[in-house]
Amino acid sequence: MPLIAVTYVKGRPGATTTALGLAAVALEAERPVVVECDPAGGDLMRRHRLAAVPSIVDLAAAARGAASSADAFATASQTVAVAEVPVPVVVAPAGGAQTRAALPELTGSGRAALAPPDRVVVADCGRLGPGSPVWPLLRVADVVLVLARANADEVAHLREHLGELVDAGAGRLVVLLGAGGAYSATDVADVLATHVGQELARDPEAVTVLGPLPQDRRAAAVLRGELLAGRRWRRLPLMEAYARLWADLAPHLPAVTSQHDVATEATP
Template sequence: MPLLAMCSVKGAPGVTTAALGLAAVADTWARVVLVECDPAGGDLMLRHGLAAKPSLVDLASAARGTGGDPAVYEAVTQELALGDRVAPVVVAPPGGAQSRAALPELTRAGQLVLSPPGRLVVADCGRFEVSSPARPVLALADVVAVQVRATADGLAHVREHLAELLDVVTGRLVVLLGHGGLYGEADVAEVLGRHLAEELMAPDADVTVLGPLPEDRQAAALLSGGLVAGRRWQRLPLLRALQGVAGELAPLLVTAPHDEAAGARAETAG
């Protein structure tokens, strides 16, 4: 199944929170698993009181020699409970050194463990940098969602990195607007479209803008482990907005068996 990679370009606009929210509200048939691929280390273990093992390191170890066998996830996922839903997650150690060592094994040539048959993988890749060890994950992804606040400085950082992102991303590039911005979806799409056409000379580049996500402290606290989910947790504004985002992304994340194109992406990432 497809791979959705999520990242930011600067600051902390809530990528891990949004990634967990998307994994939690996704249709059950997609069998979503959230994998922390942040080279700086993971947050879910400490936020939600999960065990230190199994982790991303164990996924990398189990992946050796198995190609895209989805059975590896049965041994390395942990269950993160949110109300009446359980989100399977692969946590990363808080320190980044182990994560940085594990990532190359997950993205080496021919390795399809991040887009296995029968599962939709959501990869939290942290902050995008040209030299990031998570760069090959972005290259493998069918969709890369870059989360940013629609402020003057936030959009400036997106424009600064847009050419680099387009060089890396082989799937669809999505700009996901977080809360606290000053501009709406149409305004941001116009700014980025003008930048693509006039500065990057790439008027045909396909960049989708979604959002903005609402400011919702209750949902953010729930997804950060600071609040227990009630019976109507999925009706909170942020979760409802993420359900809408999931619907917008669904056509780009079509369920399909692995084929030569998937193998080609793996070769590119390697």
């Protein structure tokens, strides 16, 4: 099943919020699980008052001895409830040292440990930097989702990493713009495509730019565990944007494309 890596290179645009939001609004048949792979440490445990164990450490240990990756995830997952939706998550301890030790165990055998056959995995990879232990994970992801705001500084930092990102990814590289940027998605796409094509001599269509996400403090507070979700939580602007994002990603996630097509056709 698909593996989606969520990361960023500058600022703090909400990788954990985006990973959890994507999982919460996905189709039930996909059964996404969020895995905190941030080398700086995880946030879900404290935000949603989860237990310290099991965690990504247990996932790495279970992956070594489990008969299948599905068994390993069953051992290591906890649940975050977003209204009526139970989202399975593999948390990471704060601090990051244990996550940095666990990541080579999960990526050393390639894709197998992070891609169970029965579900989508959304990996929260945190901030991406030189020598980060999440680079091997990005190399086996179906989609690398890079969050950025459409500001001059963040776009400049992103542009400097594009060569590594394009070369590293076997899957699709998608830039998702956050709320509050100074430029449009078209402007950012033009800048990045020109850089990829002219400066890097790569295919300028290797990068897709989506967004921007709406400014939605209520939905963000729900996903951070600060506010209970109401009955109409799926209609909050940010949640609707995450649902549309699944449709945009579906062509790059073959295992889920047909499910989204059926859901779209069934919508009146």
